[in-house]
Amino acid sequence: MAKKKTITIRVHPLEQIIQAVQGRTLRQALQDSGIYVESPCDGNGVCGKCKIRVSPAQAVPETVHTNISPQEAEEGVRLACQAVPEQDLEVFLPPTYRLEAGSSSSDGPVLMGRLRPEGQIQPAVEVVGRTGDYRLKHRERPGVEQALTEWTEENSPKGLALDLGTTTLVASLICLASGRELATSGRLNPQVTYGHDVLTRIQRASTSEGLDLLASTVQSALRDMISEVCTQAGTEAHEILDVVVGGNTTMLYICAWEDPSPLGQLPFTVNLASGCSHPVSRFGLNVHPQAMVYVPPIAHAFVGSDISAGLVAIQGFFESSEKMLFLDVGTNGEMGVSTGHVRLLTSTAAGPAFEGSGLRSGMRAAPGAVQGVSFDGNDLKLRIVGPETNKPLGICGSGLLDLVHTLLNIGVIHPSGRLLRIDELEDLPASLLDRMVEVEGKPAVRLGPEVWLTQGDIRQLQLAKGAVRTGIDFLLGKAGLKGQELDRIVVGGGFGNVLRPASLEGVGMLPSQTATKVVFAGNTSQLGCARLLLSWSLRRRLEKDMIKVQHVGLAQDEGFMEAFVQNMEFPQPKAQIIN
Numbered sequence: 001m002a003k004k005k006t007i008t009i010r011v012h013p014l015e016q017i018i019q020a021v022q023g024r025t026l027r028q029a030l031q032d033s034g035i036y037v038e039s040p041c042d043g044n045g046v047c048g049k050c051k052i053r054v055s056p057a058q059a060v061p062e063t064v065h066t067n068i069s070p071q072e073a074e075e076g077v078r079l080a081c082q083a084v085p086e087q088d089l090e091v092f093l094p095p096t097y098r099l100e101a102g103s104s105s106s107d108g109p110v111l112m113g114r115l116r117p118e119g120q121i122q123p124a125v126e127v128v129g130r131t132g133d134y135r136l137k138h139r140e141r142p143g144v145e146q147a148l149t150e151w152t153e154e155n156s157p158k159g160l161a162l163d164l165g166t167t168t169l170v171a172s173l174i175c176l177a178s179g180r181e182l183a184t185s186g187r188l189n190p191q192v193t194y195g196h197d198v199l200t201r202i203q204r205a206s207t208s209e210g211l212d213l214l215a216s217t218v219q220s221a222l223r224d225m226i227s228e229v230c231t232q233a234g235t236e237a238h239e240i241l242d243v244v245v246g247g248n249t250t251m252l253y254i255c256a257w258e259d260p261s262p263l264g265q266l267p268f269t270v271n272l273a274s275g276c277s278h279p280v281s282r283f284g285l286n287v288h289p290q291a292m293v294y295v296p297p298i299a300h301a302f303v304g305s306d307i308s309a310g311l312v313a314i315q316g317f318f319e320s321s322e323k324m325l326f327l328d329v330g331t332n333g334e335m336g337v338s339t340g341h342v343r344l345l346t347s348t349a350a351g352p353a354f355e356g357s358g359l360r361s362g363m364r365a366a367p368g369a370v371q372g373v374s375f376d377g378n379d380l381k382l383r384i385v386g387p388e389t390n391k392p393l394g395i396c397g398s399g400l401l402d403l404v405h406t407l408l409n410i411g412v413i414h415p416s417g418r419l420l421r422i423d424e425l426e427d428l429p430a431s432l433l434d435r436m437v438e439v440e441g442k443p444a445v446r447l448g449p450e451v452w453l454t455q456g457d458i459r460q461l462q463l464a465k466g467a468v469r470t471g472i473d474f475l476l477g478k479a480g481l482k483g484q485e486l487d488r489i490v491v492g493g494g495f496g497n498v499l500r501p502a503s504l505e506g507v508g509m510l511p512s513q514t515a516t517k518v519v520f521a522g523n524t525s526q527l528g529c530a531r532l533l534l535s536w537s538l539r540r541r542l543e544k545d546m547i548k549v550q551h552v553g554l555a556q557d558e559g560f561m562e563a564f565v566q567n568m569e570f571p572q573p574k575a576q577i578i579n
Helices: 026-032 070-074 190-194 198-204 208-233 249-255 305-314 397-410 455-479 501-506 524-534 536-547 560-567
Strands: 006-012 016-021 051-055 077-079 089-092 125-130 133-138 145-147 158-164 168-175 181-188 240-247 276-279 292-295 324-329 333-338 343-348 369-375 380-384 436-439 442-448 451-454 488-492 518-522
Touching: 006 026, 016 026, 070 077, 070 369, 125 240, 158 208, 158 249, 158 524, 168 208, 168 524, 181 208, 190 198, 190 208, 198 208, 198 249, 208 249, 240 249, 240 305, 240 524, 305 324, 305 333, 305 488, 305 524, 305 536, 324 455, 333 455, 343 455, 369 397, 380 397, 397 442, 397 451, 397 455, 397 501, 436 451, 442 455, 451 455, 455 560, 488 524, 518 524, 524 536
Parallel strands: 006 089, 158 240, 240 292, 324 488, 488 518
Antiparallel strands: 006 016, 051 077, 051 089, 125 133, 133 145, 158 168, 168 181, 276 292, 324 333, 333 343, 369 380, 436 442, 442 451
16 A cells, blocks of 8 residues: 655744644644644534634645635635645644643643743742742742742642733733643733823823822732632642733833833833842732742833743744744734844834724624624625624724725725715625715714724724834834845734734735735733743843844834825725725
8 A cells, every 4th residue: 555645734833844644634733743723613624713824725625614704715724624735835823722731742842832942841930848848949049048938738839921911911820840821811901991002101100199090900900810810720829939921111110010201201211120030029919929020121111021022932033044024913013023133123102903992893802893804795794703693793903904904905995094985986786885874974884783994993093004014114124124025924912813914914014925924923922921931041041132132213213204104005905806
């Protein structure tokens, strides 16, 4: 019997090469290597949850399912459980993938889909001694052992990875022995009540009363989340002996109860020590009182520890010679470019549109949110978070980008950003025409009974994508690169979870001819913090690497505003669907 052909698969964002025997599905091949994609129907092709993207698309026959639109199928989206590759290919995993940490080899994958940093777990803290005489060792204080209070034989060291976002907060509880994620919790940052952006927060927290309000608000939310993950994992908060926190610089300041006003005025001074650990009492966390909080290096007043942690998570920014663009997209737009020789970082004020805030019908990517939009030649097809029976309750960031890109292609939105009135539109199908309405005397597109896209929403997107694109252009120019020369574009942040790369390019947020280079990496800040919990040596290496990174200031550049205004425009659609 002839031996079956072996197919080579490059798995992103792991940058891992695996081999598969021809005839096996991609789900089976991935599981053979300890990589698991969400599949509630156990691989029977029913639920449609195990969507992945393959390249080239022709390497795998289409896997027809109602969850895969014709455009997605053309772009290489397949069901992993039904996809049988016919040639060597690349696979792009969804952010929800997981890895079996316990069965990994010494150089294999570990926690939450990222490679082991040094071949073995090496946390910064260690418990030594025996019953009645437990001591705590911390690698930042070599030779020092502290008597460890409130510790019993049943306890085991845990770590906490925190992501302090302007709009959202995330906490993950990590076992420091196995590297496993034990529980996770996420919620809206309660500070949004006092302002959506960092500049508003800085202004509010620049008085003692305002700082007390904002600091106590976020610390209280974090304490609730810690209690929640400990309950989920059946453990006690005092078992948490180490914390790594990724956050924009303003959020770090406020959480540490520090006056953030120096961050809001030239020369944008950063006084909070980073690349080191602080007593947990400074951040008001309800973990073991002898725990420490490690703050990864802060590059600038507007490039915080969430970005340095994110660079740890995406792999290759410091080590590889490939030309890479990293985007962390949220209320703040931070980005970096690496060429193997030059490494640059910058930030722009993107605003809250990518988080679903500030829109007429905006919401987070929660059940009921429109997260994707396509056009079937007759009407808009909406992808909604949650069960297929869900009705649209609002629009999240990915849905906004997808919707605007689709309407640009249809001709409902002019490249200037103007939403056309119904009397300006010709030959629209009746179903689509029914969606063209007016809200408060202005044109709008109806997605649900109380869900609309308005002209103001489009302007918010233009402001956000214009700022991000200008930052990208400036970094590429500084590095001597053209967009088409990039080897890889890594997009972090939760808003990219279901976004189509074609939409990013289609609205002009990314340079032309770059959509095929996009890899979505999920919450890179959270992933990086988890890795830093598990590797003391990785912290030291990151601190050395960040010294070599150059921050590029944009606001002071004479050409920034002119470029920003130009980048607010949308590109001409490549092929308008309806004339």
